[in-house]
Amino acid sequence: EDKVVQSPLSLVVHEGDTVTLNCSYEVTNFRSLLWYKQEKKAPTFLFMLTSSGIEKKSGRLSSILDKKELFSILNITATQTGDSAVYLCAVGDSWGKLQFGAGTQVVVTP
Amino acid sequence: GAVVSQHPSRVICKSGTSVKIECRSLDFQATTMFWYRQFPKQSLMLMATSNEGSKATYEQGVEKDKFLINHASLTLSTLTVTSAHPEDSSFYICSASPGQGASYGYTFGSGTRLTVV
Numbered sequence: 001e002d003k004v005v006q007s008p009l010s011l012v013v014h015e016g017d018t019v020t021l022n023c024s025y026e027v028t029n030f031r032s033l034l035w036y037k038q039e040k041k042a043p044t045f046l047f048m049l050t051s052s053g054i055e056k057k058s059g060r061l062s063s064i065l066d067k068k069e070l071f072s073i074l075n076i077t078a079t080q081t082g083d084s085a086v087y088l089c090a091v092g093d094s095w096g097k098l099q100f101g102a103g104t105q106v107v108v109t110p
Numbered sequence: 111g112a113v114v115s116q117h118p119s120r121v122i123c124k125s126g127t128s129v130k131i132e133c134r135s136l137d138f139q140a141t142t143m144f145w146y147r148q149f150p151k152q153s154l155m156l157m158a159t160s161n162e163g164s165k166a167t168y169e170q171g172v173e174k175d176k177f178l179i180n181h182a183s184l185t186l187s188t189l190t191v192t193s194a195h196p197e198d199s200s201f202y203i204c205s206a207s208p209g210q211g212a213s214y215g216y217t218f219g220s221g222t223r224l225t226v227v
Contacts, residue, residue, distance in 0.1 A: 034216055042203055042221040043154070088153060092216055095142055096207030100153045 002027040006089050006101035014109055017079050021104045023089030024071040033065055033072050034098065036088040043088055046074070079108045113137050114206045116219025123194055123226055131189045131222045133204035139184035140206035145177075148201040160187045194226040 007022045025033065032050045036043035047056045049065035049072060056063050060079075065072045076083055086105050090098040113136040123129050133143055141162050146154040158179055159167045166179035176198075178190040187206075191198055203221040 042218050045216065045218075048216065090154075090216075095159075096205065096216060097144055097156065097159060098146075098154075098205070098216060099156070102153045 002091075002099055004089060004091050004099050004101040006087075006104050008104060009102060010105035010107070012107045012109060013079055015079060015081060017108075018075065018077045019079060019083075019106060021074040021076075021087050021089075021106070022071065023073070023101055025089075025091045025101075026070060027091045027093075027099060029093040030067075030091060031094045032092045034090045034092060035063055035072075035074050036090065037085045038088055038103070039085045046087075048092075076106075079106075081108050081110055084108045112206075112217040114140075114204065114217045114219045116204055116222060118222055119220055120223045121225070123224070125195055125226055126193055128190055128192045129194055129224060131191075131202055131204075131224075133187045133189070133206065133219050135185050135206040138206075140187070141184065142207045143181060143187040144205045144207070145179065145187075145189050146203045146205070148203065154203065157189075191224065194224070196226045199224055199226045 004025045013019055032048050034048045035046040047063045052067040060077045063074045084107050086103040088103045089101040092098050115134045115136055117132045121129055143160040145157045147157050148154045156169050157172045160179045160181040162181045162184050168174045176192055181187040201221050201223050204219045
């Protein structure tokens, strides 16, 4: 059975801290792994990863994929209160179908 | 590119009535669209895969007679929640894909929050 597992399910950090979110997967027909940020509305796209070992960066966020060990991490450095959200990991197949993990609730306190 | 529009963004309906939600691809032709549902404090769960010109494929546990999907054109898919009940209250969201091998087939609509009273 295909599955996408995120950890931790939730965490609370102080502004300025660095957080690392984990996503492991076991799926057939893997094409890509995606990270989204969700704040009380539709998910916002962050990264799409298809190749192992190539880090993608966007400002304070970065992500990398390990296709041998079947996991990905999302890092957020120098966290801000605006980073508070649920971060979703999803695995996509070649047709665009996504299977989501349960999400990680991140709370950044001032 | 790859803009997906979803309408309405929010709807309140009475129990027993039907509600139609539209999902449009604005700048590409979507051979495939996906419908997800998200209950409070839960992740997105795929309900069905909608293919243009053919019947939708429903995930296990999703009633095809209750959630009617129509994908009559390459830019529009509709989800109709028939005889809605309070337990159908949820956040419904679509995504569209132009087909196999697409690199941007993961764009979501803005979602529809359905409340059945």
